[in-house]
Amino acid sequence: MMNLLVTGGAGFIGSNLIRQVIDQPGISKLVNLDCLTYAGHLENLDGIHGVHPCYVFEQVDLRDKAEVLRVIRQHDITHVMHLAAESHVDRSITSPGDFITTNINGTFHLLEACRAHGFCSAFSIQHQLVRFLQVSTDEVFGSLGSHDPAFTETSSYAPNSPYSASKAASDMLVRSYHQTYGLPAIITRCSNNYGPYQFPEKLIPVVIQKVLSRQSIPVYGDGLNVRDWLHVGDHCQALWNVLTSGKAGETYNIGGENELTNLHLVQMICDLIDELKPELGGHSRSLITFVADRPGHDRRYAMDAAKIRAELGWAPAHTLASGLRETIAWYLGRQAAAASVGRR
Numbered sequence: 512m513m514n515l516l517v518t519g520g521a522g523f524i525g526s527n528l529i530r531q532v533i534d535q536p537g538i539s540k541l542v543n544l545d546c547l548t549y550a551g552h553l554e555n556l557d558g559i560h561g562v563h564p565c566y567v568f569e570q571v572d573l574r575d576k577a578e579v580l581r582v583i584r585q586h587d588i589t590h591v592m593h594l595a596a597e598s599h600v601d602r603s604i605t606s607p608g609d610f611i612t613t614n615i616n617g618t619f620h621l622l623e624a625c626r627a628h629g630f631c632s633a634f635s636i637q638h639q640l641v642r643f644l645q646v647s648t649d650e651v652f653g654s655l656g657s658h659d660p661a662f663t664e665t666s667s668y669a670p671n672s673p674y675s676a677s678k679a680a681s682d683m684l685v686r687s688y689h690q691t692y693g694l695p696a697i698i699t700r701c702s703n704n705y706g707p708y709q710f711p712e713k714l715i716p717v718v719i720q721k722v723l724s725r726q727s728i729p730v731y732g733d734g735l736n737v738r739d740w741l742h743v744g745d746h747c748q749a750l751w752n753v754l755t756s757g758k759a760g761e762t763y764n765i766g767g768e769n770e771l772t773n774l775h776l777v778q779m780i781c782d783l784i785d786e787l788k789p790e791l792g793g794h795s796r797s798l799i800t801f802v803a804d805r806p807g808h809d810r811r812y813a814m815d816a817a818k819i820r821a822e823l824g825w826a827p828a829h830t831l832a833s834g835l836r837e838t839i840a841w842y843l844g845r846q847a848a849a850a851s852v853g854r855r
């Protein structure tokens with residue numbers, strides 16, 4: 512049985528993760544540690560927060576070292592899934608400070624709390640009794656050329672933004688706690704996620720909102736930057752497989768095997784909304800507007816997920832076409848529900 516700590520559980524991936532795993536028979540308690548920044552919303556956990564018997568919420572800032580240790584001790588945490596982070600690249604360019612204090616110092620506080628709570632005994636490394644799972648990003652590897660092979664677990668780190676540099680630094684701290692203290696840590700790195708409950712500053716929800724409100728859709732540069740899109744449900748399944756069956760000290764890359772340019776993705780969203788909401792008048796592609804590129808914008812990311820497929824039997828269940836259709840339908844349903852509340 513595990514007492515599982517999920518950090519950042521009120522955010523996009525964290526809330527999807529909690530929804531997906533909370534009823535797993537192995538969990539006796541699930542603690543969501545989140546300080547609720549602009550990106551954290553407890554409504555993402557409607558039906559669980561304040562309701563589910565295994566669920567506990569701790570409104571704690573990772574930058575508060577004493578409070579982080581208190582949570583780990585009070586709930587006798589055995590497994591950690593560490594997702595809390597400042598996660599938006601554009602914000603890291605305009606104000607990098609929070610990325611350093613949360614992503615680096617916050618991870619350090621969590622590692623220290625786990626060390627103080629006895630996560631580092633040699634016995635734990637051999638068994639699944641305790642685990643520390645660090646959720647990282649493909650962005651730590653930097654940018655690929657158009658013909659380069661996808662990133663593997665042995666690719667070198669070459670982060671290009673304050674966001675990816677802060678995630679790379681926190682990965683290095685996690686690695687060092689495994690090497691130095693025997694912390695049974697595992698690092699996963701995933702590609703761009705999409706799906707329900709994403710904060711509306713990220714590409715896919717931004718495009719959906721712009722199309723629905725018939726405003727111009729901003730696309731950076733020439734729109735030919737390539738990303739590998741992973742459905743958040745597939746990502747959460749991979750994280751659970753890694754937590755329960757992954758080997759301590761290992762790293763696993765998780766990718767959706769859906770590489771395409773940002774422009775192509777935006778066009779797909781326009782076409783799907785034209786089909787699902789014909790009353791908007793169609794021709795949504797005409798709203799696309801190219802804007803000045805983001806500084807240091809990585810050209811291409813792609814993940815080779817062969818290791819997690821072979822060792823842990825994971826494979827994505829969604830194609831981009833099916834996942835995107837489902838995601839847009841979810842946002843349209845939410846918008847309709849909000850409008851009907853507004854009318855009452």
Ligand code: NAD
Nearest residue numbers: 519521522523524546547548550551572573595596648704
């Ligand atoms: P998000 O921004 O939606 O959510 C982050 C959550 O962390 C929020 O609930 C926020 O309140 C919380 N948080 C932030 N600072 C905190 C602090 N100091 N103390 C406690 N809580 C704090 O992020 P996301 O998109 O869900 O990403 C989750 C993780 O996955 C991050 O570590 C991110 O680097 C990684 N990741 C995300 C993607 C993606 O496409 N979204 C891709 C690769 C990796």
